[in-house]
Amino acid sequence: MTSPVGLHRVVEPAGVLPQAAWRLDASAAIAPNEVRIRVQRLNLDAASFRQLSEKHGGNGDAVRAEVLDIIAARGKMQNPVTGSGGMLIGTVEEAGRRSPLGLRAGDRVATLVSLTLTPLVITDGLAQWDGRSEQVPCAGWAILFARSIAAVLPPDEDPQLSLAVLDVCGAPALTARVVSRYVEERQRSGDPTPVRVAVIGGAGKSGSLSLAAARRAGAARTVGVVPVAAERDALTAAGLASVVALADARDPVGLSTAVTTALGVPADVTVVCVDVPGCEHGAVLATADGGTVIFFSMATSFSAAALGAEGLAADVTMLVGNGYVPGHAELALGLLRAEPGVRQLFAARIAAD
Numbered sequence: 001m002t003s004p005v006g007l008h009r010v011v012e013p014a015g016v017l018p019q020a021a022w023r024l025d026a027s028a029a030i031a032p033n034e035v036r037i038r039v040q041r042l043n044l045d046a047a048s049f050r051q052l053s054e055k056h057g058g059n060g061d062a063v064r065a066e067v068l069d070i071i072a073a074r075g076k077m078q079n080p081v082t083g084s085g086g087m088l089i090g091t092v093e094e095a096g097r098r099s100p101l102g103l104r105a106g107d108r109v110a111t112l113v114s115l116t117l118t119p120l121v122i123t124d125g126l127a128q129w130d131g132r133s134e135q136v137p138c139a140g141w142a143i144l145f146a147r148s149i150a151a152v153l154p155p156d157e158d159p160q161l162s163l164a165v166l167d168v169c170g171a172p173a174l175t176a177r178v179v180s181r182y183v184e185e186r187q188r189s190g191d192p193t194p195v196r197v198a199v200i201g202g203a204g205k206s207g208s209l210s211l212a213a214a215r216r217a218g219a220a221r222t223v224g225v226v227p228v229a230a231e232r233d234a235l236t237a238a239g240l241a242s243v244v245a246l247a248d249a250r251d252p253v254g255l256s257t258a259v260t261t262a263l264g265v266p267a268d269v270t271v272v273c274v275d276v277p278g279c280e281h282g283a284v285l286a287t288a289d290g291g292t293v294i295f296f297s298m299a300t301s302f303s304a305a306a307l308g309a310e311g312l313a314a315d316v317t318m319l320v321g322n323g324y325v326p327g328h329a330e331l332a333l334g335l336l337r338a339e340p341g342v343r344q345l346f347a348a349r350i351a352a353d
Helices: 046-055 060-074 159-166 170-189 205-216 229-238 252-263 280-285 302-311 328-338 340-352
Strands: 010-012 035-044 086-095 108-111 120-122 135-144 150-152 196-200 221-226 243-246 267-272 287-295 317-320
Touching: 035 046, 035 159, 046 060, 060 120, 086 135, 086 159, 108 159, 135 159, 159 205, 159 328, 159 340, 170 196, 170 205, 170 267, 170 287, 170 328, 196 205, 196 252, 205 221, 205 267, 205 328, 205 340, 221 229, 221 252, 229 243, 229 340, 243 252, 252 267, 252 280, 267 280, 280 287, 280 302, 287 302, 302 317, 328 340
Parallel strands: 196 221, 196 267, 221 243, 267 287, 287 317
Antiparallel strands: 035 086, 035 135, 086 108, 108 150, 120 135
C-alpha cells in the first residue's frame, strides 16, 4: 500500500517516518499519489552547510564530495551531524493521477518540505557546484508524497531568489502569528504597553523576513541583533529594524544586555535565527517574563533551552519553528515584494554566494 506520508519509501529502519529513516528508496518510478520533480537547485540548510564547511576547512571539493556521499548513502539529503537538510526547486516531470498536490507536468516548483524526508537522486555529480555556497545547482530527481507541500514559483521573480525566500518562509509566518496575538491581547485588555520584538540574526534570510513580519504584525519596536559591523551596517541600511545591536548570541549576558539596552526592556518576543549552537540561554535571558522565544535555528539544543529557562527561573514560552504555517509561502513572497529592505539583503546574499 502507498502511504500518503511516504512510509513505503522507507528502506531502514522499518516502521519509522521518512524524516527519521536512515535510508529512503529514491527510485524514479512514482506511485499514483506521488510526484516526481526534475531537480535544478538545492538550498542546503544554513546550519548544515556551516557544519560541513567548518569540518572541511572551507574546502569546497571536500564539501561537495560529502554531500554526494550523504545523498547516495541515504537516498535523501540529511546531514548526520545537524540532522537538517534544506529544500529544492525543480520542474514537475510526472504527477500521479491520485496526487492531491494539484501539480502538473511542467510546473516550476519549490518544495516546502525538508530534504531530510524527500527521496533524492543526483545524476550530475554536482559538477556545477563549487561547494562554497548554500545554493547547489544540480541535476537529478526527487519524489513528493501526498502529504508533501510545494509552491509553484512566481514567474516574475528570479528562481534563485524565490528559493532563498521560500527556504525560510515558515519563520516570518510564525513570527507574524505570535506577534499578532500579543498585539490583539493587549488591545483587548486595554493595555497600552507596546509589543517589542528581538530577532537574533536579523541580517540573515529568516531574520530579515521575521523583522519585516513583526513590524507588519504590529510590533511597535524591533531590534535586530547581529554579530559583526558589516551585518550591522547592512541591516541598518535595509531599514527593517527600529534599532540594530551588535552582540555575540553565544554570550548570554552580552546578548541580554544588548537587547534590553536597545528596547529599554526585555523583549516580549525573541526570534532566534542564527545557525550556530549555544544561543539558547541568551535568548531566554533577553526575553521578558510571560514572553515567547521562537527557535528557528537547526543548531538549537532544545534540552539546553529548556534546562536553561528552568535554571534562570524564566517564565517564558518556547516554540519550535517547524517550518510550516498555512499561507507561509505567500506571506514570505509578499514581504519580498513589499519590503525593499528584504529584497536588498537577499540580493546581496545571493550575489556574495
